[in-house]
Every structure is written in structure tokens, then in C-alpha cells.
Amino acid sequence: xxxxxxxxxxxxxxxxxxxxxxxxxxxxxxxxxxxxxxxxxxxxxxxxxxxxxxxxxxxxxxxxxxxxxxxxxxxxxxxxxxxxxxxxxxxxxxxxxxxxxxxxxxxxxxxxxxxxxxxxxxxxxxxxxxxxxxxxxxxxxxxxxxxxxxxxxxxxxxxxxxxxxxxxxxxxxxxxxxxxxxxxxxxxxxxxxxxxxxxxxxxxxxxxxxxxxxxxxxxxxxxxxxxxxxxxxxxxxxxxxxxxxxxxxxxxxxxxxxxxxxxxxxxxxxxxxxxxxxxxxxxxxxxxxxxxxxxxxxxxxxxxxxxxxxxxxxxxxxxxxxxxxxxxxxxxxxxxxxxxxxxxxxxxxxxxxxxxxxxxxxxxxxxxxxxxxxxxxxxxxxxxxxxxxxxxxxxxxxxxxxxxxxxxxxxxxxxxxxxxxxxxxxxxxxxxxxxxxxxxxxxxxxxxxxxxxxxxxxxxxxxxxxxxxxxxxxxxxxxxxxxxxxxxxxxxxxxxxxxxxxxxxxxxxxxxxxxxxxxxxxxxxxxxxxxxxxxxxxxxxxxxxxxxxxxxxxxxxxxxxxxxxxxxxxxxxxxxxxxxxxxxxxxxxxxxxxxxxxxxxxxxxxxxxxxxxxxxxxxxxxxxxxxxxxxxxxxxxxxxxxxxxxxxxxxxxxxxxxxxxxxxxxxxxxxxxxxxxxxxxxxxxxxxxxxxxxxxxxxxxxxxxxxxxxxxxxxxxxxxxxxxxxxxxxxxxxxxxxxxxxxxxxxxxxxxxxxxxxxxxxxxxxxxxxxxxxxxxxxxxxxxxxxxxxxxxxxxxxxxxxxxxxxxxxxxxxxxxxxxxxxxxx
DNA sequence: TTAGGGTTAG
Numbered sequence: 001x002x003x004x005x006x007x008x009x010x011x012x013x014x015x016x017x018x019x020x021x022x023x024x025x026x027x028x029x030x031x032x033x034x035x036x037x038x039x040x041x042x043x044x045x046x047x048x049x050x051x052x053x054x055x056x057x058x059x060x061x062x063x064x065x066x067x068x069x070x071x072x073x074x075x076x077x078x079x080x081x082x083x084x085x086x087x088x089x090x091x092x093x094x095x096x097x098x099x100x101x102x103x104x105x106x107x108x109x110x111x112x113x114x115x116x117x118x119x120x121x122x123x124x125x126x127x128x129x130x131x132x133x134x135x136x137x138x139x140x141x142x143x144x145x146x147x148x149x150x151x152x153x154x155x156x157x158x159x160x161x162x163x164x165x166x167x168x169x170x171x172x173x174x175x176x177x178x179x180x181x182x183x184x185x186x187x188x189x190x191x192x193x194x195x196x197x198x199x200x201x202x203x204x205x206x207x208x209x210x211x212x213x214x215x216x217x218x219x220x221x222x223x224x225x226x227x228x229x230x231x232x233x234x235x236x237x238x239x240x241x242x243x244x245x246x247x248x249x250x251x252x253x254x255x256x257x258x259x260x261x262x263x264x265x266x267x268x269x270x271x272x273x274x275x276x277x278x279x280x281x282x283x284x285x286x287x288x289x290x291x292x293x294x295x296x297x298x299x300x301x302x303x304x305x306x307x308x309x310x311x312x313x314x315x316x317x318x319x320x321x322x323x324x325x326x327x328x329x330x331x332x333x334x335x336x337x338x339x340x341x342x343x344x345x346x347x348x349x350x351x352x353x354x355x356x357x358x359x360x361x362x363x364x365x366x367x368x369x370x371x372x373x374x375x376x377x378x379x380x381x382x383x384x385x386x387x388x389x390x391x392x393x394x395x396x397x398x399x400x401x402x403x404x405x406x407x408x409x410x411x412x413x414x415x416x417x418x419x420x421x422x423x424x425x426x427x428x429x430x431x432x433x434x435x436x437x438x439x440x441x442x443x444x445x446x447x448x449x450x451x452x453x454x455x456x457x458x459x460x461x462x463x464x465x466x467x468x469x470x471x472x473x474x475x476x477x478x479x480x481x482x483x484x485x486x487x488x489x490x491x492x493x494x495x496x497x498x499x500x501x502x503x504x505x506x507x508x509x510x511x512x513x514x515x516x517x518x519x520x521x522x523x524x525x526x527x528x529x530x531x532x533x534x535x536x537x538x539x540x541x542x543x544x545x546x547x548x549x550x551x552x553x554x555x556x557x558x559x560x561x562x563x564x565x566x567x568x569x570x571x572x573x574x575x576x577x578x579x580x581x582x583x584x585x586x587x588x589x590x591x592x593x594x595x596x597x598x599x600x601x602x603x604x605x606x607x608x609x610x611x612x613x614x615x616x617x618x619x620x621x622x623x624x625x626x627x628x629x630x631x632x633x634x635x636x637x638x639x640x641x642x643x644x645x646x647x648x649x650x651x652x653x654x655x656x657x658x659x660x661x662x663x664x665x666x667x668x669x670x671x672x673x674x675x676x677x678x679x680x681x682x683x684x685x686x687x688x689x690x691x692x693x694x695x696x697x698x699x700x701x702x703x704x705x706x707x708x709x710x711x712x713x714x715x716x717x718x719x720x721x722x723x724x725x726x727x728x729x730x731x732x733x734x735x736x737x738x739x740x741x742x743x744x745x746x747x748x749x750x751x752x753x754x755x756x757x758x759x760x761x762x763x764x765x766x767x768x769x770x771x772x773x774x775x776x777x778x779x780x781x782x783x784x785x786x787x788x789x790x791x792x793x794x795x796x797x798x799x800x801x802x803x804x805x806x807x808x809x810x811x812x813x814x815x816x817x818x819x820x821x822x823x824x825x826x
Numbered sequence: 827t828t829a830g831g832g833t834t835a836g
Contacts, residue, residue, distance in 0.1 A: 295827085306828095329827095334829075369830075401830085438831095440831055440832070473831085473832085475831090478832095510832095510835085511834090560834095563835080567835080637836065
């Protein structure tokens, strides 16, 4: 190219121009200023010379924000050199070309270059025409440079040139683009539009036939949607609707007719602000203003209802679409299915699957995934797997990783870790892309199924496959360790997360603290009967406290779950004082932290176990003083505390308080009645602890009274099927209750014919028959009887009881006759 | 424009 003499010439001139500093504003500004000010351009140079405007405030610091519309510097340079070249060569320059370059300079805030181009234009006899301003505004819009557009508009006015509706529109739209980097710009654009729409600007030449283009209004409405200003959006839409009709009065202003996109923006802002009802209002009003709604705006309304868990309303939109003659698509149905799925309406979601088929639409992977996801959240793994099976048969549907992951989640929640694992194998066999989501689902399945080793090996497997575990993955892995009693491993994972610079959030901390509390409970059980200093103390309570401290350092306020778990940790290890302290800390916290019934009860347990019945009682009372009525569990915790302390008097009083009889220690007899009837009726555990304490204090009369009153207060013992070997626990407290509960059963059994026995098999297990250390309760209505009578009847019927257990119940009740007899003689 | 996650205390 350089062989071309013109090119050579250009090279020389270009260098000369460069040397003169064409890019660095060498032109004497002053000489231009007077001339430029006449042309109305000078205000731009002085106002905007070097002032940055695309900044955002973040706290106290101003951060520069990248403008997504920013023009490329290369383009500007090329255009500028083209102008320079033609100028130097004496070639002609058209007005439109110069306008364009001028626009680029203005839009890039290259004010030096503006002056240069103007200078060139002047030499070529070109002026700033309306087209120059228009080009500048267009370029500003393209570059998202609202401030410069604003300046150009006012320069236009200063130059005595009326801004046309298009110019106003371009300026407003350019200003709205600035909204991306700095919120609130739309307000300025709105003001500008309103000014000109209502004709309060003298320079405005908007008319009913020539309004400001609708796109400018849409731009403002879109900004409102982005900033969730739904009220403003609806208000402005109504203003537009009023001012756009032919019959509009002068004070209504001049507005363009709202378009589909206008309504879309308003519906979007309502939907985004969770204003589903408003969105439907706007949707319904469209036809009145001659705009036919499309599928998408209807889907927006559906998703708004979906977010609000209003699945019925979402379905109603389907009918409305029919009414409004809006075509439905697979996506429409998927949106509604997803609404039902979110609300856990599995049945309805399934119905919609078949409904869409009837209407000639084929469900796709998204449709199936939503329904399977709903099955997962409701732990319906059988349904999930049936749907997965359906996917295989469905034409055009191939189960993808989403679908498999949700199926695994369903298995996890349905307590079927093995099925989840085999699904993972299927995913591997099919060569689908494994990711953190599906691993998390399977690890979660292992966690819930008590398979901590498997969970950890899956975590390793992820590493070998270079799939990075997320905080959620680690969180379920911590739970897996916690459920398996592996508190140390749980804490190791927590540490690993920190080493990796990961976020440790409330849920993760909760899982870790829960791991500690589970381990401490396990530990306490194992060493029950052994004094705590005789066994190697694990100090789990102090680790729980450390974690609470760490949370605060991380700026996370522990919630009730964290604290209650920590308190339970303290309680299991005899640290009742620490438990009390934690309650005090909770009181100082926020609404999610302040102690609730559970926390108080955990603390009552902690004190109770340590024999600190007075503190337990104090907690019980201060809980109620704070407006938290004691429920059955709280009562039972206090009964247990009194049992440990051997306080038969307080036990009996508490009993009377609970069933609504007047007491001396416990106040509010009138309230207590209501309370006893509603939330705090005694159950078999209450009865067990209460009578055991009385029994040990040899207060047999009170004991019989309690039994009688238990019947009066309508204790119903809920039932469990007898499904394996049961054995009566004759030690300690269980016997008195076994007596009362079982008498009814024994009578039943005696009076029954063999064919009826299967029906009563479910009531033969009674809470006091212990199975593998777990308490199971039986179902029967109590009848009061004397303890002695009961025990005798038990001795008498021992053999019968054993032989009458129906085969289906697969169990026998073994009553140790010698132990019973020994106990009666006491 | 429609689809995927976790903790849960007495």
C-alpha cells in the first residue's frame, strides 16, 4: 500500500499531524471559545472537560463502574484519522460523516477531539446542523452516555434549536443506560420526559401526531423494573394511557400509545417486586388499551404467582390466557408446573403434565424435572423414580443431569441412600456430565442414611474427578459426619473450608454444632451411670462455644438452632452454668436469636441433669415471664429435673399445675387450665417421671392420685406396632406407668377372641416396654387402678400375655416374673 | 422466558 503516493503522502501528513499533537488538543482553545459559545457547544467543553461521571458509591468510596455500552477506542481513532486524512488531502467531507465522528467524540467524552473536528468542519464550510446534534445524541445513546446527551440537549436549546421529540427520547434513553452503573438516573430521564410530555418546556414541539418515541418511556419503565419500583411503573403507565388517547385533555399531556413492550416492562416490575396481583391487573387492562398480550407477559405473571407460592392463581392464568386468546406453549406449562412444584403440589404438577399432552404439547426435560423436584422436596422417592421411568418412555425426552439429581434428592429425603448411589452409577454409565449438584445430592443421601464413610469417599471421588465441592457439598458432608458421631471429622471439614477461603455460613455452622451435640448425647448415653470425671471428657461443649465465637468473628449471628444445640452439648456434659450463660447471651441477641421454648427447655434439661432443680425451675418460670407458655416438653424437662433432685413435693405441685388444679408454688391457676387443655397436657413421659419421683419418695397415695387424675385429664397413649422383641424394663420409673397403661391392654386381650387379635396388635406396645434403648408408646385409654392390683394382674396374666401376641406382630412380651415379685414385696 | 442443593435444636 505504501507504494501508493497518496498513502505515502498521508503517512507524512499523519506524522506531522501527530507531531502537532492532533490527539492532544493543540488547538488554541481560546480562539474557539467565543465562536463555539455562539454555537452553543462551549457549555459542553467547559462543563464536561475531564469530569468523570460513571462512578458508583460503595460505602464511603467511589468506585469507577465500567460502562457496558462504552465505545471502542479503535473505532474513534480510525474515524478521526480518516477525517484528518481527508482534511489534509483537501478531499471533501460530508456533513453526515462529520456529524457521525463528532457524535463519537462527544459520546466518548473526547472533548479535545470535538474541538478538532469542529475546526475541520469549519474549514470545510460545515456547521453544526440539527443533524450534528442528532448524531451526537444518537452516539451518546449508543455509548450509554447520559450526561453528555443532557449537555447536547441543552446546547441545542442554547443554540436556539428546538429539540424534536426524537431528541428528547434519545436523551432520556441515554440517561436510562447510565442507570446500569448508577441507580436513580431514570428519575432524571422521567422528569425530562414528563416535562416535554406535558408541554411545560417552551422548546418542546411534541404533538399528538409526533410524540416522544415509546422506546424512551420503555427505557424508563425498564429501569423501574430493575429497581423494583413497581408503584412508580404502574402510576406512570396509567399516566401514559390517559395521555395517549385522542380524547386526552391538555392537562393529561401528550404520550405515545403504550406498546406491548411497555406493558411487558410494567408487568416485569410488578412480577419482580412480588406484586402478582398488580401484575394481573396490568395484564387484564392491556386489551382495553388495544394491546394484545403475548405468551411471555402471561408467563411473567405466572412466575410472579409461582414466587408467592400461589399455585392456584398460577393455574388460573392458564384459563385467563384461553380467555384472552393468548397461545400457550410448553414453556407456559412448565412455568405453571414449576409453580405447583414450588408449592409442593405434586399431584397438580402431574395433572398438568397430562393436561399439556391433551392440548397437543409434549412435556420436555424441564417439565419432568420440575415434577421430580417436587417429589424430592416431599420425600416421595417412589413417585420420583416412577416419573424417571416415564421419562425413558416419553418420546423426545432424555433424562439429563438435572432430572437424575432431583431423583437422587428424592431418594435422599426418602431415606433410600442405596437407590441414590445406584442412580449415580447410572449417571456415570450414561456418561452424563457429573457436577457438584449431583454429588451433593448423593452425599446428602449418605448423610441421612447414616453412611458417613461412603459420604467421605464420595467427597474424595469428587477431587479425583476435579469437581470442586461447594459450601453446600461440605455442609452435607459435615452432617454426614455428625449423624455418624464423627464430630472430629466434621470439624476437619469445617477447617478445610476455611483453608480454601470458603464461605462458612449459618447452615454450615449449624451442621457442625449439631454434629457436636449429637456426639455429646451419644457420649452421655454411653457413660450414663458413670460419673463424668471418671471417663475421658471430650469437652465437646467448649468446642461448641468456640464455634459460636468463630461465627461472631465471621459476622454471622448464631440462630436459635446453634444456641440450642450448644446448650444441649453443655447439658450432656454437665456444664449447666455454661448453659445458663448461653441463655443470657441469647437474650441480648436479635429476634432470631432470643431464647425460645426449645432453648429454655434445653437449658432446663442441662440444669436438671446436673441436679440443679432450682435453676431449672427458675428457667421454667422466666420463660413464662417472657410470654413463652410452657409446653409438654418443657414440663417434662422440669419433671425430670425434680426426679433427679428427688423433689416429690414440687413434682406433685407441678403435676397439679399442669392439669390445671390450683397450686401454691405455681401461680396463674386460671391460665394453667387453658394451658393444660391446649398445649401442655401430660403424656406418658410426664406420667413416668412424675410417678417415679413419687414412688421413690414412697408417696404411694399421691401416686395413685396422679394415675386417677391422668385419666381425668384424658391422657391418650399413642400407639406403636409391636414389631420385634420387647422386654419390660423393670428398673426404676417405668413400672408404674407400665402398670397403668398395660392394664387396659391386658383386659382387652383377655376379652378378645383370637380373630380380633390382629386388630389390637398395634396397641400392645406400651411406652414402658423398651426396645434397643428407645421409648415406644402404646395406645390405650387409661383406667385408674391400684398399683398393687395391677402388678398382681400382671403376674397372673404373664403367661397369657405371651401366648396371645398375634403372630403378625412378630414379637413377644417377656415379663420377668422374679423381678416383678421382688418388686411387689418391697 | 421455564428446571437442580444443605443445617433443624428440647
